[in-house]
Amino acid sequence: MTFTAILSALAEEQQGLLELLQQPQKINHAGRDFWQGSLYGQPVVLALSRIGKVAAATTATALIERFKVSRIVFTGVAGGLGAGVRVGDVVVATEFVQHDLDASPIFPRYEVPLYGQSRFACDAALSALLLAAGRASLQGLALSPTVTLHHGLIASGDRFVSGAQEAQALRESLQDQGHAVLAVEMEGAAVAQVCFDYGLPFAAVRTISDRADDQAHVDFPVFVRDVASLYAQAMVRQLLQSL
Numbered sequence: 001m002t003f004t005a006i007l008s009a010l011a012e013e014q015q016g017l018l019e020l021l022q023q024p025q026k027i028n029h030a031g032r033d034f035w036q037g038s039l040y041g042q043p044v045v046l047a048l049s050r051i052g053k054v055a056a057a058t059t060a061t062a063l064i065e066r067f068k069v070s071r072i073v074f075t076g077v078a079g080g081l082g083a084g085v086r087v088g089d090v091v092v093a094t095e096f097v098q099h100d101l102d103a104s105p106i107f108p109r110y111e112v113p114l115y116g117q118s119r120f121a122c123d124a125a126l127s128a129l130l131l132a133a134g135r136a137s138l139q140g141l142a143l144s145p146t147v148t149l150h151h152g153l154i155a156s157g158d159r160f161v162s163g164a165q166e167a168q169a170l171r172e173s174l175q176d177q178g179h180a181v182l183a184v185e186m187e188g189a190a191v192a193q194v195c196f197d198y199g200l201p202f203a204a205v206r207t208i209s210d211r212a213d214d215q216a217h218v219d220f221p222v223f224v225r226d227v228a229s230l231y232a233q234a235m236v237r238q239l240l241q242s243l
């Protein structure tokens with residue numbers, strides 16, 4: 001059977017999916033709860049990534065090794081970094097970079113040592129389906145016409161970015177090395193690297209909850225509860241129905 005793993009960053013985002021899961025079976029493994037079942041007719045495993053790169057890497061590895069999933073799809077929220085990436089917009093990732101990885105001068109800034117690369121790509125076919133699911137969901141939710149669906153590079157690191165100057169420094173430093181990032185979050189690059197190691201298709205979508213500025217910590221919790229969980233639910237439905 002081909003299991004699709006749906007990774008959510010936060011419990012609020014997973015809750016709506018859990019309520020729709022058919023024949024739910026909870027399995028505790030590696031200190032985490034994994035939910036196996038069927039969603040929109042597709043065999044799935046739902047899991048929380050937990051927060052930060054190491055926790056997300058453990059969850060992804062468990063999904064692959066213990067649950068034998070065939071693909072991983074991540075839904076969550078992110079801070080907008082790129083110009084024109086606004087709160088309420090949606091970003092489907094093409095690639096991920098770790099903004100807090102720096103083994104220079106031994107390796108170039110941002111390069112993951114011994115991989116010879118800084119960026120890990122998402123699966124093109126799965127990302128195309130996710131992009132189509134995002135487009136259909138945004139239309140279905142009848143959101144304001146200013147909501148934009150972006151497709152590009154996302155940066156991950158073990159830091160909640162909550163200052164305008166910090167966000168600008170991050171954006172410029174990445175840009176100096178040729179990485180034009182749209183958004184920042186705390187898990188995606190780790191899952192992308194694990195999926196690269198195992199040769200598994202990975203795709204990720206992030207709703208922009210804040211601008212990674214001085215307001216970020218205020219905007220974030222409200223947004224997750226009121227908006228992002230609805231987006232995630234709609235996009236997962238569209239995606240699973242298209243598989």
Ligand code: ADE
Pocket residue numbers: 077078079159160161162184185186209210211212213216220
């Ligand atoms: N996830 C959502 N907003 C974020 C931010 N500002 N920094 C890191 N991760 C985030």
